[in-house]
Amino acid sequence: MLATSKINLRLSITILIACAFELILQAQQADQVFYNGKILIVDSNFSVAEAVAVKSGRISAVGSIAELSSRLGPSTERFDLKGRTVIPGLIDNHMHYMRGASRWRFEARIDGVTSRAEALKLIAAKAKAVGPGNWVFVLGGWSEQQFADRPGGFTEKELDVAAPDNPVFIQKSYTRAYMNGLAAERLSRSSRISPSGRSQERTRGSSGGRSFSTREIISRATQFLPQRSGSERAEDVAFFNSVLNRYGLTAVYDVGRASDGDFTPVEELAKRNDLTVRVFHSLRYRANNSREADEAVSLINASKPYGNNDWFGLIGMGEHIYNPAHDSSMRSSIFGDEIWNEFEKLARAAAEGGWHIHEHAMQDSTASKILDIAEGLNKEHSMHELRWTIAHCDLISRENIERAKKLGLTLAVHNKTAKPVIEGRDSPPISWMQESGIVWGLGSDGAVVSTVNPFHTLWWVTSGKVFPDEVSIRTPVSREDALIAHTRSNAYLMFKEKDLGSLEIGKWADMIVLDRDYLTVPVDEIREITPVQTILGGRLVFDVEK
Structure with missing residues (x-):
């Protein structure tokens, strides 16, 4: 027994x-x-x-x-x-995602197209696809200098030939607009804007003694975009995500405005497990004056940062925590104390609440003032923990790069392949950033002022060129450093370094299979690289063969 x-x-x-x-x-x-x-x-x-x-x-x-x-x-x-x-x-690390999602389906995109004839073919094809009488839009992502065969803006005549039965409206960033005869006629009827607003030379229209800026013309033209129901908005977001997947994007940080649209359709897709891009965003509010800044402070105090999961949600604030402090690399931008006092009020509320800030600063003077404020707040609120980001950095100095690094700040650089070259200097000075050892990342600032294709951005910083083939950055960075900036560094900028940015054990299996070797192809082929497959969390979300 x-x-x-x-x-x-x-x-x-x-x-x-x-x-x-x-x-x-x-x-x-x-x-x-x-x-x-x-x-x-x-x-x-x-x-x-x-x-x-x-x-x-x-x-x-x-x-x-x-x-x-x-x-x-x-x-x-x-x-x-x-x-x-x-x-x-x-x-x-810097996209106006909801704006792009709401418009992309209705656009002919000519991002990175270096042939004017090919761009006109794409516009004609879109007109044929949408049918006679319907609008054809090109809402940014291109520039007049990108056409190697014939640079310059579009004439009414060539747009009439490309789309004789459709109104065509073309936006170049926020500075110029082009349109064909049908578009000018409809705009004139709807808003009393004179057709004189439709050419490159005359980007301001007038009617009854009133002058209309290009921004107003753009605003009125985009009112002709179709109105969408809740379910249609979700379809538009899913469609835009499929475009981003085709480009190899698996995560974005939307730093746009409340006017770009709320995130309800993204939340709906997340609940259904139908998101194919990880979407994070900044806090939405208006702050154009002192009263609105006070209201924003109340919202900041009542909200909590980093309200996100692996797929969707809030990170921090930006890109304009106080809108009047909005500079440009194309003009001098010196703001008075009344503006910086309001900015500092919002920055202090952010620091006290533990908020990350991602702030627009093209001019070095703007970056310098932001650093002054950050250094003052750092005495009580560790910037190494808050990791504030200075974005764009077009004209930032070596001195301010070093100041930012010492504080524990990060830098975000954005695609300029559709912007004019700044003579006499690298803009932005990416080699200085790389040499300093500061964490810096790449983004698009798409989809109006630039292309959203990340391989255009990688080509720009590794070749130093903008479209079609003009040197913009005399001291570019290596392919390895550029790829780090578009992956691992961006994960750090977004407080996602434990989960995203590399293919190390324990991180999400977000990866792209390429049609050619990024490390060995001629540098000018980088802009032509196309993903064969995009994988998100081990799930195939794009396959070129399917």
Whole structure:
């Protein structure tokens, strides 16, 4: 009897050990394994691996094919990368996302198109797609100098030829607008704006003694965009996300305005698990004067920062915490004490509440004043913890880069391939940033003032050129440093460094399979790189073959 009991005990222990071992094997077994690739991990060593394993949407192992063979199980999906290069999902640290999502479906986009003839073909194709009588819009992302065959703005005649049966309205940033005869006629009827507002030389229209600025003309033209229901807005967001996935974007930070639209459609998609881009945003409010600034302070005090999860939500404040402190690299922008006092009031409320600020500063004088305020607040509120970001940095000095680094601030640089070259200096001075060791990241500032394609941005900072082929930055950065800036550094800027930005173990499996090798193609081909697949949390969200 005793012997039988011992045998049964040994058998039970053996079964338990076998079951435990089986559970361990199941825990190690990957949901997906991506192998036979050149996988750029973008860790601190810029490691390259042959394969990565994914479990529950996160990277569970990195290494050679042989090293990951133990992760394979009967239910593991296996993806042969066929030698292609893989990089982490690209992160845009500064996009006007909701504005782009609400408009993209109705636009002909000519971002990065260096042939005027090709741009007109795209406009004609959009007119054919929407049908006679419907509006065709090009709402930014391009510039007159990008056409190698014939630079310059569009004439009414060539737009009439491209789309004889459709009103066509073309916006160049916020400074110029072009339109065909039908668009001018409709605008004139609806708003009494004279057709004189439609040419490059005459970007101000007039009627009845009143002068209309280009911004007013743009505002009136965009009123012809279709009004959308709640469900249609969700469809528009999903459509825009599919465009961003096609470009290799997997996360964005929307630093836009309340007028760009609320985030209800994004929340709806998140609840349905239908988001294919991780969408984070800044706090929305108006602050154009002292009264509105006081109201904003009350909102800041009543709100909490970092109200987000892995997919969606609030991070901090910006890009204009006080709108009158809005500068430009194209003109001198010196603000008086009355403006900076209101700015500091909002900045103090932010620091006291633990808020991150992402603030627009193109001129060095603006950056200097922001740093003055940050240094004063740093005595009571650690900037190393708040990680405030100075954005754009077009004309920032070495001195202010060093001041920002000492405080623990970060810098955000945004695509200028559709902006004129600033003669005599690098704008922005990315080599100074890289040499200083400060954390700096790349974004688009799309979709009006620039292209949203991140490979256009990577080409810009590695070649130093803007479209079509003009040198803008004389001292560009390496491909490795540029990729870090568009991935790992941006994750840090957005307080997501534990989950995003590289393909290290434990982070979300957000990655892109490329059609060519980012590290070895001629530098001018970087702008032509196209993702073959985009993977978000281990899930395929874009496949060029499908």
